Amino acid sequence: MKESALRDLIAQKISQLKPGLTLLQKEQYIPGKHGTKSFIDLYARDEKGRHVLIELKRSNIAARQALHEVSKYVEQVKQHFGAKDSEIFAIIASTEWGELLLPFSRFCEDAGFSIEGIQIDVTEDHSDFQARPISPLATIRGRLIAPWHHIYWYTDKDALQRGITAIEGAYSAKGIDDYVIVSFYLPDPSTPEERRAALLAEVANMLKVPQASLSTSLASFSPPTYEYMAYTAVQMLPDETCLQIISCDEALFEEAQNAILLMSTEERARYLHECVASVPPFPECDYREIGYPAKFALFYQQEDGTILSTIRRGIFARNTLLPNSILYSELQGEDGFTSQKYKETVAMQDTAHVKKLQKDIGAVLKENPVWKGHLLQIIEEIKGEFPRAEITVSIFNPGTGIFTIYHTFTKKNGLSYLPCYYVLVRNPGDTRLYFGALAEKGPALTFSQLMKKYYHGSLAALLETVTWGGRDERDSYLVEDLGAQYQSYRFDILHGTATAFFTLQDAKWRPCGPVALPVLFQIYAEKNQSLVREILETIKPHDQGTFFECHPANP
Structure with a gap:
């Protein structure tokens, strides 16, 4: 015809x-x-x-x-x-x-x-x-590292090599072809006495008994040191692939099929990847823990740590144009998939790249409508004023609510736990920096009122959020009730020196004095001293160091 x-x-x-x-x-x-x-x-x-x-x-x-x-x-x-x-x-x-x-x-x-x-x-x-x-096919995003990683620790280099072989064997047996293994040497600076004291404190806290009541044999035990690590991550697996892998365990397979029916897309993916990790074979290791992008960032940025090798399999091996530096960036979550961290450099003349940038900003800040609106407005502003510029966008959006305050005061390099963003405009001649930070807004609720409003008055409910990094989807509301706000600023730079400062209010840039993240947070803390003190005093007794792992991953 x-x-x-x-x-x-x-x-x-x-x-x-x-x-x-x-x-x-x-x-x-x-x-x-x-x-x-x-x-x-x-x-x-x-x-x-x-x-x-x-x-x-x-x-x-x-x-x-x-x-x-x-x-x-x-x-x-x-x-x-x-x-x-x-x-x-x-x-x-x-x-x-x-x-x-x-x-x-x-x-x-x-x-x-x-x-x-x-x-x-x-x-x-x-x-x-x-x-x-x-029906159109689901478009292939390409490389997308699942943010649920696995960490395998070893006491020496030989054990590490045996472990890597076992990890590769386990992935092969499960039919997982696309993965990355980054091995580290991370020296432990603590002494045997310090490790023993930390172990005794942790055991005493778990058993709710005085440390002095522990047996002499336990008190003389010297914990081993794990200084060699294999950090593993896989390409995101489709749901059907996960189900196929776990079908070897009939009970788990049936449970998973029923459980995922009421889950969101993200919850389903996380749950199924956890199920995949829970079926044999299991890699040989001396100690095992869960990993996530912020943890990789902590290890990657550790000053005395060393990357021993980076093993790439499947798509990661075939993509010879992909440098390890980009891979490490994505393992830290800088592609924005975790909605906590994002970093990208874009030429404004590349309209397709700019369009993707705007889409990524919307996805990363979907639970932070204030900064989402600010940044999308800023991108449009740059398109009009600096159409030939190159810009770098970096976002740290932990969404940890009350724990943002706690970690800032109690953790090493505490200011790195504060949410912030910057947009650096590189343009021939004039340059501009946009910057976002937490700033003081007004009266805050008391700690008791916050607990009743968001956690039904249960401290356990608040502490439970730590198991997924402290993230709370109600963060934008929590921040307001903490007496703070997500604010944006603009610095115009001439010959390397900031010449004018503005803050964004009601979608307009209004002149203001010089500002900086530490100063803004100091002002907030001073105006909310009683609330900050109560947050620290309430949470601190339950913080046993590694129990509250919510490591910084800011720009």
Whole structure:
């Protein structure tokens, strides 16, 4: 059947292609200022009054041209009719989708207008046809390291090498091909006496008994030192792959199938990856713990630590253009997937990269609407004022609420636990720095009021959040009730010196005095001394060091 005959058949039964369509013209001519003249196969109107552009194809060879032609038609319709993207609906109808489905799926993801694919099945006598919608494939994001890592500790280098072999064997047995193993040497600066004292304190606290009551044999025990580590992370596994891996354990498989039904996408992914780790075989190690991006950042940034090797398998090995530095950055969560940390450098002339940046900012700050709005406004401002600039965006958004205050006062390098962001604009001549920080806002609730409002008055409920890094999806509300706010500032820089300071209020930049993150937090702490003191005094007795692991991962 020729394409012209197919066009005439569908034109006669246009509503059969898609209900609500009214044919306006066959072979609609659309003049264009650039390229060849265009004739749209079928030009119609739908029930929403949109311009419907129908492109027909009847073979895989012809289908390859469809996306190019649709793009051209859309731009020419916008020029000729003055139509907006929201007023255009493109339909690709084809008898063959083998060559077209994958690029069509990507096209749907990127298009700024509505588009739909339809499979056409023509009867043998060519007198009629059936139409059914085509579902786009899920677009492949590419490299995406699952943020649920695993850490294997060893007492010496030989044990580490045996452990790495065992880890690779375990992944192979489970059918996991794409993974990374980073091995570290991390010397322990503590003395045997210090390690023994820490162990006794931890055991005494767990048993709720005086330290002096512990047996002499335990008191003389010298804990081993684990200075060699294999840090592992895998490419994000699809749900169906996880279920296939855990199907070897019938009870766990049945439990997982039922459990994931009521879970969100993120909860389901985390749960299934944990299930995968809980089925044998288990790698050989002296000590094991869970890892996550902030932990990797802690080890990676440890001054006296050394990376011994980086083993890359599957996609990580095949991608020879991927430097280890980028891999380490993504292991620290700087791709924004964890919604806590993000870092990217973008040329403003690269519109596709800028568009992705805006999308990433929206995803990373989905639970921080204040900074999300500020940063999206800032990107638009830079597009207008510095269209040829290169910018670096760095965001640290821990979302830890009350624990933000606690960790800032109690942890080493405490200020690194404070949420912040910066946008550095590099432009020939003038330069600009945008900066976000926590600032004092007004009266805070008391600690008791905070506990009742967010944790039903239960300290255990607050402490439980530490098991997932202290993150609380209500952080933006907690910050306000803590008497603080997410604020944004702008420094105009000339010849390396900040010459003007502004703060963002009601979507406008207003002049202010010089500001800095430590000073802003000091002002907040001084105005909320009683609340800060009560937070520290209440949580500190329950902090046994490693129990509250929420390591900094700020820019």
